[in-house]
Amino acid sequence: MDENILQVAASWLFQHEKIAVLTGAGISQESGIPTFRGNDGVWKHYRAQDLATPEAFARNPELVWEWYLYRRQLVREKKPNPAHYALVRLKNLKQKTELITQNVDGLHRRSGFGEHTEMHGYLFRDVCTRCSWEREDYESHEKIPHCPRCGSMMRPGVVWFGESIPEKAWQHFHRLSRECELLMVIGTSQVVYPAAALSQYVRQRSAYVIEINPELTTSCQGKSIYLGYKAGFILPKLIDELEKLFKKTREVDR
Ligand code: BV8
Numbered sequence: 091m092d093e094n095i096l097q098v099a100a101s102w103l104f105q106h107e108k109i110a111v112l113t114g115a116g117i118s119q120e121s122g123i124p125t126f127r128g129n130d131g132v133w134k135h136y137r138a139q140d141l142a143t144p145e146a147f148a149r150n151p152e153l154v155w156e157w158y159l160y161r162r163q164l165v166r167e168k169k170p171n172p173a174h175y176a177l178v179r180l181k182n183l184k185q186k187t188e189l190i191t192q193n194v195d196g197l198h199r200r201s202g203f204g205e206h207t208e209m210h211g212y213l214f215r216d217v218c219t220r221c222s223w224e225r226e227d228y229e230s231h232e233k234i235p236h237c238p239r240c241g242s243m244m245r246p247g248v249v250w251f252g253e254s255i256p257e258k259a260w261q262h263f264h265r266l267s268r269e270c271e272l273l274m275v276i277g278t279s280q281v282v283y284p285a286a287a288l289s290q291y292v293r294q295r296s297a298y299v300i301e302i303n304p305e306l307t308t309s310c311q312g313k314s315i316y317l318g319y320k321a322g323f324i325l326p327k328l329i330d331e332l333e334k335l336f337k338k339t340r341e342v343d344r
C-alpha cells in the first residue's frame with residue numbers, strides 16, 4: 091500500500107475543517123450487506139426499475155414488500171464495521187465533519203456517528219400511502235402492513251427512483267455541495283443521481299476529494315486522491331495517520 095498517499099490524504103483532512111462525507115452501499119459491504127450493483131448485488135436477482143419505483147409498487151405491492159421484508163431480515167442483525175467506526179473517530183477529531191449517506195441500512199446510526207442525513211430514506215420505516223402516518227418497524231411481517239390510523243396500505247419509507255429526495259436532505263446536500271472544503275466519497279458507484287453529482291460539484295469548485303473504492307482504477311491527480319481499497323481496511327489506517335498529525339502538533343505545542 092502506498093503509505094505516502096495515505097499521509098497526503100491524512101494531511102488534507104488535518105488542514106481542513108469543513109469535511110463532507112458521502113457514503114454508499116460499499117461502506118456496508120464488510121458488514122455483510124450486499125451492495126446493489128456488485129456481483130453480490132441485491133439488484134442481481136431483480137432490476138431496480140422492477141422494484142424500487144412507485145409504478146412497481148402500484149403494479150405489485152406484494153412483490154415489492156416481499157423484497158423489502160427480505161432486505162430488512164438481511165440487515166436487521168448486521169453490525170457497523172471498522173469503516174463506520176473510523177468515521178466516528180474522524181468526527182471526534184474534526185467536529186465540523188458532516189455525513190450524507192445513500193444507504194438505508196441505518197448502520198451509521200448504530201455506529202454512533204450522531205446527526206447525519208439518510209438521503210434515500212430508512213429501510214425500517216413504514217409510511218402510510220394515504221395519511222402519511224409513519225413509524226419505525228422492526229417486526230417481521232408476513233404480508234403488507236396497514237396504517238393503524240386510517241387502515242390504508244403502508245409503503246417502505248425509502249426514496250424510489252423517480253421520487254424526489256426529501257426537502258431537508260436536499261437542503262443539506264446543496265449546502266455541502268457549495269460549502270465543503272473537502273469531500274470524502276466512500277463505497278459508491280456514483281451512478282445514482284443526484285448523489286452522484288456531489289463529487290462533480292465539489293471538483294468544479296476545485297475543492298479536495300478523497301475517494302475510497304476497491305474497484306477504482308483512476309489515478310490521483312491535483313486535488314483528488316483515490317484509495318483503491320476496501321473501506322474497512324483503509325479508513326481506520328487513514329484516521330490513524332490523522333491522529334498521528336494531531337499528536338505531533340500537541341508535542342510541538344508543549
Ligand atoms: C430524483 C432507496 C428528482 C431504495 C435508492 C439526473 C438528475 C436527477 C435524477 C436522475 C438523473 N438521471 C437519472 C435520474 C433518475 C434516478 C437515477 O439516478 N437513476 C440512475 C439509475 C441513472 N434518480 C432518481 O430517481 C432520484 N430522484 O432525482 O428526484 C427527479 C424526480 C422525478 C424524475 C426525475 C428526477 C432518486 C434516487 C434514489 C433511488 N433509491 N435507494 C432502496 O434502497 O431500495 S438508490 C440505491 O442506489 C441505494 O440507495 C444505493 O445507495 C444507491 C446508490 O448505489 P451505491 O450505494 O453506489 O451502491 P452500488 O452497489 O451501486 O455501488 C457500491 C460501490 O461500493 C461499488 O462501486 C463497489 O466497488 C464499492 N465497494 C464494494 N465493496 C466495498 C466498496 N467500497 C468500499 N469498501 C468496500 N468493502
Ligand code: ZN
Nearest residue numbers: 218221237240
Ligand atoms: Zn394512514
